[in-house]
Amino acid sequence: MAKRPQIPEVPKAVFEKFLSELGKDPALADVVSRLKPVLLEDEGLREASIKSALLPDDSG
Amino acid sequence: MIKVLNIEAHEFRGIRDLSIDFGGENFAICGRNGTGKSGIVDALEFGLTGAISRLSGKGTGDVSLREHGPHVDSRDRPDKARVKLTVKVPNFDKPVTIERSVRDAQTPTVTPSTPSVLEALRHVALHPEFALSRRELIRYVISTPGDRAREVQVLLQLDAIDDVRAALQKIANACQREINPLRRARTLRHEQLLAALQIPEWSTAKVLSAVNAKRAVLGLSPLAAIAATTSLRDGLAATVSSPISRLPKAQAIADLRGLRALLDRLGSPGVKTQAEKALKLLLSLVSDPNALDAANRERFLTSALAYIEAEACPVCDTEWKPDELRALIARKLKRFGEIARQRTEVGKLAEPIVALLEEVGNAVRGLERYGSLLNPKISTARATRFREVAESNSKVIGSLDPLPEAAKALENFFAVPTDLLENLAAVESSIAAIPDPTDQDAARDYLTVAQERLQAYRDAAVAETRAEERTGLTRKVYETYGRVATSVLNGIYKEVEKEFGELYRFINRDDEDKFTAQLIPSIGKLGFDVDFYGRGFFPPGAYHSEGHQDAMGICLYLALMQHLLGDAFSFAVLDDVLMSVDSSHRREICNLLKQKFPKTQFILTTHDEIWLRHMKSAGLIAPRAFIHFRTWDVDHGPTEWEDRDVWEEIDAEIARDAVRSAAGLLRHYLEYVSAEICHRLRAPVEFRGDAQFQLGDLLPPALSRFGTLLREGKTAAQSWGNREEMTAIEAREAEFKSRVAATMVDQWQINSAVHYNAWANFTKEDFAPVVKAFHELLQSFMCNNEKCRGFLYVQPERDERQEVRCACNGVNINLRRKK
Numbered sequence A: 001m002a003k004r005p006q007i008p009e010v011p012k013a014v015f016e017k018f019l020s021e022l023g024k025d026p027a028l029a030d031v032v033s034r035l036k037p038v039l040l041e042d043e044g045l046r047e048a049s050i051k052s053a054l055l056p057d058d059s060g
Numbered sequence B: 001m002i003k004v005l006n007i008e009a010h011e012f013r014g015i016r017d018l019s020i021d022f023g024g025e026n027f028a029i030c031g032r033n034g035t036g037k038s039g040i041v042d043a044l045e046f047g048l049t050g051a052i053s054r055l056s057g058k059g060t061g062d063v064s065l066r067e068h069g070p071h072v073d074s075r076d077r078p079d080k081a082r083v084k085l086t087v088k089v090p091n092f093d094k095p096v097t098i099e100r101s102v103r104d105a106q107t108p109t110v111t112p113s114t115p116s117v118l119e120a121l122r123h124v125a126l127h128p129e130f131a132l133s134r135r136e137l138i139r140y141v142i143s144t145p146g147d148r149a150r151e152v153q154v155l156l157q158l159d160a161i162d163d164v165r166a167a168l169q170k171i172a173n174a175c176q177r178e179i180n181p182l183r184r185a186r187t188l189r190h191e192q193l194l195a196a197l198q199i200p201e202w203s204t205a206k207v208l209s210a211v212n213a214k215r216a217v218l219g220l221s222p223l224a225a226i227a228a229t230t231s232l233r234d235g236l237a238a239t240v241s242s243p244i245s246r247l248p249k250a251q252a253i254a255d256l257r258g259l260r261a262l263l264d265r266l267g268s269p270g271v272k273t274q275a276e277k278a279l280k281l282l283l284s285l286v287s288d289p290n291a292l293d294a295a296n297r298e299r300f301l302t303s304a305l306a307y308i309e310a311e312a313c314p315v316c317d318t319e320w321k322p323d324e325l326r327a328l329i330a331r332k333l334k335r336f337g338e339i340a341r342q343r344t345e346v347g348k349l350a351e352p353i354v355a356l357l358e359e360v361g362n363a364v365r366g367l368e369r370y371g372s373l374l375n376p377k378i379s380t381a382r383a384t385r386f387r388e389v390a391e392s393n394s395k396v397i398g399s400l401d402p403l404p405e406a407a408k409a410l411e412n413f414f415a416v417p418t419d420l421l422e423n424l425a426a427v428e429s430s431i432a433a434i435p436d437p438t439d440q441d442a443a444r445d446y447l448t449v450a451q452e453r454l455q456a457y458r459d460a461a462v463a464e465t466r467a468e469e470r471t472g473l474t475r476k477v478y479e480t481y482g483r484v485a486t487s488v489l490n491g492i493y494k495e496v497e498k499e500f501g502e503l504y505r506f507i508n509r510d511d512e513d514k515f516t517a518q519l520i521p522s523i524g525k526l527g528f529d530v531d532f533y534g535r536g537f538f539p540p541g542a543y544h545s546e547g548h549q550d551a552m553g554i555c556l557y558l559a560l561m562q563h564l565l566g567d568a569f570s571f572a573v574l575d576d577v578l579m580s581v582d583s584s585h586r587r588e589i590c591n592l593l594k595q596k597f598p599k600t601q602f603i604l605t606t607h608d609e610i611w612l613r614h615m616k617s618a619g620l621i622a623p624r625a626f627i628h629f630r631t632w633d634v635d636h637g638p639t640e641w642e643d644r645d646v647w648e649e650i651d652a653e654i655a656r657d658a659v660r661s662a663a664g665l666l667r668h669y670l671e672y673v674s675a676e677i678c679h680r681l682r683a684p685v686e687f688r689g690d691a692q693f694q695l696g697d698l699l700p701p702a703l704s705r706f707g708t709l710l711r712e713g714k715t716a717a718q719s720w721g722n723r724e725e726m727t728a729i730e731a732r733e734a735e736f737k738s739r740v741a742a743t744m745v746d747q748w749q750i751n752s753a754v755h756y757n758a759w760a761n762f763t764k765e766d767f768a769p770v771v772k773a774f775h776e777l778l779q780s781f782m783c784n785n786e787k788c789r790g791f792l793y794v795q796p797e798r799d800e801r802q803e804v805r806c807a808c809n810g811v812n813i814n815l816r817r818k819k
Helices: A009-023 A026-040 A047-054 B037-049 B115-125 B134-141 B145-156 B159-197 B204-217 B249-266 B269-286 B289-307 B322-334 B337-373 B381-399 B403-412 B418-433 B439-507 B546-568 B583-596 B609-617 B643-655 B659-681 B695-719 B723-743 B745-761 B764-779
Strands: B003-012 B015-021 B027-031 B082-088 B096-101 B109-111 B131-133 B517-522 B525-531 B571-575 B601-606 B626-633 B637-640 B793-795 B803-805 B812-814
Touching: A009 A026, A009 B159, A009 B439, A009 B546, A026 A047, A026 B439, A047 B159, A047 B439, B003 B037, B003 B601, B015 B037, B015 B637, B027 B037, B027 B609, B037 B082, B037 B096, B037 B115, B037 B131, B037 B571, B037 B601, B037 B637, B096 B115, B109 B115, B134 B546, B145 B159, B145 B546, B159 B204, B159 B249, B159 B337, B159 B439, B204 B439, B249 B337, B249 B418, B249 B439, B269 B289, B269 B337, B269 B403, B289 B322, B289 B337, B289 B403, B322 B337, B337 B381, B337 B403, B337 B418, B381 B403, B381 B418, B439 B517, B439 B546, B439 B583, B546 B583, B583 B609, B601 B609, B609 B626, B626 B659, B643 B659, B643 B764, B659 B695, B659 B745, B659 B764, B659 B793, B695 B723, B695 B812, B723 B764, B723 B812
Parallel strands: B027 B601, B027 B626, B131 B571, B571 B601
Antiparallel strands: B003 B015, B003 B082, B082 B096, B096 B109, B517 B525, B626 B637, B793 B803, B803 B812
């Protein structure tokens, strides 16, 4: 079987609601659009991916 | 999810070669311990997921799927260990096969492999929790809240939620930690800027007044305002010589005056008092070896926690699930709660001292620079040594690591060495001796240095603001996540709690119809209290019996699965999970599974034949939807009580002159099948409290009841005037009597133990007719239809007998007489 990201049901529900809550703040629209693929589409959740979604200009 | 139609297993675990037709329906697997039931469960799990949970995880030691998945005689041939499942996939009209070997466990051959089929199978592989054993069931119920939380976390697959929570917290904490050093740096740059501007405090008016006075000396237009990009030296020729190559006398004097003020502060009573407070608390940790050891451990564990990123220990690289390792370290850290609190308090008390030492170090760097710009140069080696100590002390006090070093630094930091003061005095004296610059040079120096420091201050302020913004953002995201995750999980637990209560009340409605339960989530824990007959809420193990706890376990599992999968909860394996539940409640569990989960295919294993009968009589499984293993051996794997196989096996034993073996097999099979016939025909058997019925206890009542039923059938047919039916029953009766006579069972009944055992001493020529006679006798109790071949049974199971029939209805003898 070809691999494809699979997010279990409960975490998926949490992530979707979380993104929806964040999206209520217009100032966080960019963060939401960067976080969405990390949480719902990435093969594995990595701290580095989450960090660069939150702080894309972070050089450290 | 899917339903399983058939399983074939070869050289897998204890199985040599086995095929079972489940037909996509509920199915039971019965057999004493060690007859191979769990091998089927393993094969199902392996076929669907490519893994066997019993061979992985905690407590499995050196056992692995690769090495121990194949049959012991094929352990070097993982390619031979194969499982093939035929399944029904939702919204796909053809059967799908999944075939995998232990060698290629993760790359099954799926036929047909359309995208929708693969998607459905991925969903199954994502939920290995479809198989529940009693070991797991008990963990849901009577484990500690922390362990239960982990079990439920595994079932609901909450690891990813915790992983994201931990990552967001780590990022937010890292941003938070950046703020204090940046804030101190900005304060320092601010002090340096004021020194360069030679004003006591920042106000736009004072800055403009001081700067414009210098600009006027150089004929530059005055600045009207100080904006974010304003340059104090705006208009000054870019080619002016750098102040690095020429000592700016006024600035140097002001900076060195600032250094003296800092050194005075260093020795001031206020700073000393602050340091002594921090030192006192710190010494209470350092002077007690146990506290110091605990503090060091706490520090180590806290650091370890911060460095867990991959699925391994950050220290020794041992493989760990990050959340499990975090939970372990968090548990260890709890013991050091008081130490952590004291360390934090010391840190807060020491913070102003750290800032002061940073300021001093920076000011001493100015002294060193001015010493090198003088002509002749003045060595500031003593100042350099002092600065290095101040910076080192600042670092060790700031980090409180190691604690004894931090204590030493706090004890000594305010002692300003005399040679530093001598160094300072020498540089001050030399600078004072430098001829005063012209007004223009002094103004140029002023504007140049002030602009440099203004820019440094602006950069520091931008860095601090940026860090505050990053902290604000990451903190908000983290807090939102925590709030949402808690809210979603609490919602799930509330629904599961309600569903669990309903399921448990269904099973126990006779005496616990008001039963309720509480799932109480808290960080890392999931409390579970249940009502005990209206006397309050208690842990399940407190007052409820083991049987009730088993029932709670299965109800909680079903409630969680129902919530997790909804309509997709179409397949579950319950592996010997109800051993402590009494017969009446087992019947209710059958009803529960049938009525509340009609779309779910349950595969149930049990070592208890009575439980198997319950499943059949309650209609949880169809009359033929079970397999009954009679034995297992390493050479052949599990073998079942399957009529045709048994007779072939007995014949084979006789053929090789193994009469003793054939006799034992015949006797065991007759015992098994007689019990089945007695049950089906509702034959009255002398009660035995230990339920240990032998052939002599079972076969005669079976024969007697069948004879009675045939007579009742004849009488009923006669009452209805149904000659055809009467004739058919008479023929069946005659054949039955003839077969009974052939077995000479009436004679053996006199002393069954002696006679049945005597078979073992027969020659094969004597024993073969006995076998033939019993084989033919059993045909009387069966349907002749080759597709059915089921044993006849009386309907209904209780109350007035109405008919004798078989599963296909090819035999249907009416027992009710015309009134």
